[in-house]
Amino acid sequence: MGKTIAEKVLSSHSELDCSAGEIVIASVDFCMSQDGTSTMMIRELESLGFKSPKTTNGMTMVIDHNSPCPSVDVAKIHTRMRDFARANSIPLFDVGEGICHQLVPESGKVLPGDLVVGADSHTCTYGALNACSTGLGSTDVAAAAFTGKLWFKVPDTYSVIVNGKMPRRVGAKDLMLSVIGSVTADGATYKSVEFSGEAIDASSMDGRFTMANMAVEMGAKFCPFAFDSKTASWLSARGLGKGANVSCDPDAICEKKYDFDASDIVPKVAKPHAVDNVVDASTLKGTKIQQAFLGTCTNGRYSDLEAAARILKGKHINAGVRLIVAPASRAVLVEAIDGGVYAALLKAGATFVAPGCGPCVGTHAGIPGDGENVISTANRNFKGRMGNNKDVGIYLASPETVAASSLTGEITDPREVKE
Amino acid sequence: MRLSGIVHRFSPNDDINTDYIISGRYKFKIDDMNELAKHVMEDISPEFSGKVRNGDIIVAGRNFGCGSSREQAPRALKAAGVSAVIAKSYARIFYRSCFNVGLPLVECDTDWIKDGDIITVDLDTGEVADARTGQKTKAKPIPKTMQILLQDGGLIPHLRKHGDFALR
Incomplete structure (x- = not known):
């Protein structure tokens, strides 16, 4: 069989x-943790008398969810990760990577x-x-x-x-x-x-x-x-x-x-507050947005930034919209600078934050105001996800739809915007 | 093992994600589970952390614990005094993490259980009984692997006890 x-x-x-x-x-080849999950792992490893990882290709820790550090409490968590990584020779990706x-x-x-x-x-x-x-x-x-x-x-x-x-x-x-x-x-x-x-x-x-x-x-x-x-x-x-x-x-x-059938697929949006609450972007025409977010582990890669820049180049975002961009890595940011994508987005009115998770998990770098709508390339739109649960609606979409919507100030099917 | 506690239900009933169990606003900066326990369920039920008592039981619908892998979710529920969760189904990561930290999960139809009822769960036989109505049901048996983890007090105590995985 x-x-x-x-x-x-x-x-x-x-x-x-x-x-x-x-x-x-089963034997595990590699494992990793990030700054929202590492301290519990470290405590358990220390309690077991951990010396070095037994996984075939080792492990890594990444400071990305709250990066750069937004508060004294988080700084303690980051310091604990750095100390543990140094003491046990574990590679750590620090702020900005x-x-x-x-x-x-x-x-x-x-x-x-x-x-x-x-x-x-x-x-x-x-x-x-x-x-x-x-x-x-x-x-x-x-x-x-x-x-x-x-x-x-x-x-x-x-x-x-x-x-x-x-x-x-x-x-x-x-x-x-x-x-x-x-x-x-x-x-x-x-x-x-x-x-x-x-x-x-x-x-x-x-x-x-x-x-x-x-x-x-x-x-x-x-x-x-x-x-x-x-x-x-x-x-x-x-x-x-x-x-x-x-x-x-x-x-x-x-x-x-x-x-x-791929030819049937049209620009889609997941409406608040569930990822499976999916509709065609065109049906949400007229839904005002106050913030747009381009980035995350879903859509923060070079091709995503480039797709948004193709729509925004030579134009300016709507006066009522804040467009926040968080490249997925320093390498992505460098590529965007070298390829002109960074300048195109910046001139269109985008605000760049450090490579990392950005405002996706609601701890810093773009927490929406009460009653606001956000269109985002992220993967989750749970109530309160971006740090404010007071009537905030998070709409998930592609980089193209996020770019098009930031131009018009309302949710927009990107096929309606001229290049 | 038998558990008995007061039922807490929430709205929404289905897809209660780990962001709702413990918001990123707190879990990224607070490392003390007793402190986090003061904020459990805050985004869908701000009054919950003030009224939950030791031994209480959370009852929900489908896909409880979906979303983020944050282990603060089961740990903070446990620190808040929650003795078990009864739901129609669970998300995968949350399911493993609960047994890893010693919080039992029971899977059965839950439509008949009302907020405020006193429910008794027998983790060995799977019997779930409502003291108010006398109604009973049989939950899906807890898989052997999870029973062993629960008996050993979680995954790390299990590894300490056996020196290796001894789950079959």
């Missing part, structure tokens, strides 16, 4: 021939076929690189770092097939919002979601990162994409090896199949 990518990766890491539903103890889910792949810590865990729910992002990666609590990640392994339930797989060609100004974010709208916020709980089809073959690596990133918003555990020439080029451009690329067998058992 054939196997899914999840079954193959968990089989190779547990040295068992395992199938969906089984519980296995960027978001964990951009830095971990950029630094070559995840390769195809790897099994990776992180104390951040969007760790599923690395699925774009043909890896099985998933978010866990701090205690699970501490256990993985301490023992080099962890228990896993081998997940069933949902196959999502996307054929056809994506229309102009419609991208991976619109496709993923469509999928989440159909599957719902818990429709893929504990599943591995595998995308395939013409539109997936045609999608960029950045698009795949966007999609894998949001898999957890429908409850998924893994979201491994197939290895192809784009994966190989992405890795070789960064001087990285090919890893052990893994494919889904044609006769593997997938619990459910979903079919989407």
